Amino acid sequence: MRIWIFTGKQVIWWALVCLTLGIYVGTAYELWIPVFSGSPQRGVSGRVIVIDAGHGGIDPGAVSANGALEKGITLAIAKELERLLQRAAVFVVMVRRGDYDLADSSESHLLHRKRQDLIRRVAIAEEAKADLYISIHANYFPSPIWSGAQTFYYEGRIEDQQLAKDIQTELVKHLGPNHRLAKTGDYRVLRDTTMPAALVEVGFLSNPREAELLSQPSYQKRVASAIFSGILRYYGEALN
Numbered sequence: 638m639r640i641w642i643f644t645g646k647q648v649i650w651w652a653l654v655c656l657t658l659g660i661y662v663g664t665a666y667e668l669w670i671p672v673f674s675g676s677p678q679r680g681v682s683g684r685v686i687v688i689d690a691g692h693g694g695i696d697p698g699a700v701s702a703n704g705a706l707e708k709g710i711t712l713a714i715a716k717e718l719e720r721l722l723q724r725a726a727v728f729v730v731m732v733r734r735g736d737y738d739l740a741d742s743s744e745s746h747l748l749h750r751k752r753q754d755l756i757r758r759v760a761i762a763e764e765a766k767a768d769l770y771i772s773i774h775a776n777y778f779p780s781p782i783w784s785g786a787q788t789f790y791y792e793g794r795i796e797d798q799q800l801a802k803d804i805q806t807e808l809v810k811h812l813g814p815n816h817r818l819a820k821t822g823d824y825r826v827l828r829d830t831t832m833p834a835a836l837v838e839v840g841f842l843s844n845p846r847e848a849e850l851l852s853q854p855s856y857q858k859r860v861a862s863a864i865f866s867g868i869l870r871y872y873g874e875a876l877n
Contacts, residue, residue, distance in 0.1 A: 680872055680873075680874060681722075681725050681726075681727055681868060681869060681872045681874055682725060682726040682727065683726060683727070683728070684727050684728065684768040684769065684872075685727075685728045685730065685765055685766065685767045685768050685769075686722055686727050686728070686729055686730070686767060686768060686769045686770075686771065686868070687729075687730045687731075687732065687761060687762040687765060687767040687769070687770045687771065688715045688718055688719055688722075688729060688730070688731055688732065688771050688773070689715070689732040689733075689758050689762075689770065689771065689772040689773065689826060690708070690711040690712040690714070690715035690716075690731070690732060690733055690773055691707065691708070691711045691772060691773055691774040691775075692707055692708035692711065692738070692774075693708045693712070693733050693735075693736055693737050693738045693739075694708075694736060694737040694738035694740075695738065695747075695750075696708065696738055696750075696751065696754070698711070698774065698775065699775050699776070699777035699842040699843070700842065701842040701843070701845075701848035701851075701852075702843075702845060702848065703845075703848060703849070703852075705842060705848055705851065705852045707774065707775040707777075707842060708736065709736070710775055710839070710842075710851050710852065710857065711773045711774060711775060711839070712733070712734075712735075712736070713854065713857045714773050714839060714857050714860050714861050714864075715731065715773050715861075716731075716734075717857060717858050717861035717862075718771070718773075718861040718864055718865055719731060720861075721861060721862065721865040722865065722868070725865075725869075730761060730762070730765045730767060732758050732761055738750070738754045739753070739754045739757040739758060739761075740753040740754040740757070741753065755825045755826060756825075756829075758772075758826055759825065759826055759829045759830055762830055762832065762834075763830070763831065767832050768832060768833075769800065769832060769833055769834070769835075769868065769871075770826065770830045770832055770833070770834035770835075771834075771835055771837065771864065771868070772824070772826045772827075772834070772835070772836040772837065773836075773837050773839060773864075774836060774837065774838050774839070775838065775839050775840060775841070775842050775851060776838040776839075776840065776841045776842070776843070777841060777842050777843045778841060778843050779843070780843070781841075781843050781844050781845060782844070783841050783843065783844060784840065784841050784844040784846070784847045785815040785816070785817045785840065785841070785847075786805075786808040786809075786812055786815060786817070786837065786838060786839050786840050786860070786863075787805065787808075787815075787817040787818075787819070787820060787837075787838045788801040788802075788804045788805040788808065788819045788820075788835050788836070788837050788838070788867075789801060789819070789820055789821065789822030789824065789827065789835065789836040789837075789838070790819060790820075790821060790822065790827060790834070790835055790836075791821065791822070791823070791824075791827040791828050791834065792821040792823075794833070796833040797827070797833050797834055797835060798819065799833075799871060800833045800834075800835045800867075800868075800871045801819035801820075801835045802818075802819045803867045803868075803870040803871040804819070804835055804837060804863070804864055804867030804868070804870075804871070805817070805818060805819040805867070806867065806870065807863045807864070807866040807867035807870060808837070808860075808863045808864070808867065810863070810866075811859055811860075811862055811863035811866065812840075812859060812860065812863060822836060824836055833871075837864055839851060839860045840860075
């Protein structure tokens with residue numbers, strides 16, 4: 638058995654070699670490759686993304702025939718989307734995490750309260766210097782025949798339009814046939830935000846079948862996954 642004796646300089650040299658090899662193997666080994674790949678300039682990792690679950694508190698939003706509330710559905714989808722984004726090393730800012738709005742508790746006038754609530758949602762995104770703003774809602778129409786998720790953006794903003802188109806593409810891919818396209822919308826949360834923003838109507842609570850689906854946790858996860866994939870698409874990434 639041969640015993641090797643190293644000088645001080647050789648020990649330092651050998652330690653540096655081992656460290657370099659360790660870094661290379663650790664980052665190159667297949668099990669350590671991130672699930673997401675794409676352009677480092679447009680990658681999603683490290684971004685700040687605001688997720689706005691629409692409505693809350695005294696404002697239930699749309700209500701389905703079987704009593705499903707928009708505010709609960711949007712919050713469930715928002716929390717699942719947060720989980721997916723955090724796995725991709727995104728800094729997520731949630732506008733709300735419970736059943737409440739953002740208006741002052743002393744404000745009783747409903748229209749004033751709603752306006753204050755929306756202004757504060759935008760302010761959260763601006764203060765966070767967010768890279769993206771995603772607002773989640775559920776649609777409603779007097780006729781029950783309408784269905785399908787749809788994404789909206791503010792007219793004239795190229796990045797917003799691209800974000801909305803990418804999310805819409807993934808909604809159709811994940812949730813099934815849908816002829817709806819990304820469309821312009823004059824909503825305060827789109828108009829007043831300075832970062833790329835999209836408002837996602839995840840389906841119609843006025844449609845019995847879609848209302849039932851949107852009430853199911855498994856379907857809520859599918860919706861969140863679709864929005865997540867749309868965000869990855871926007872940043873030039875794709876799931877392996």
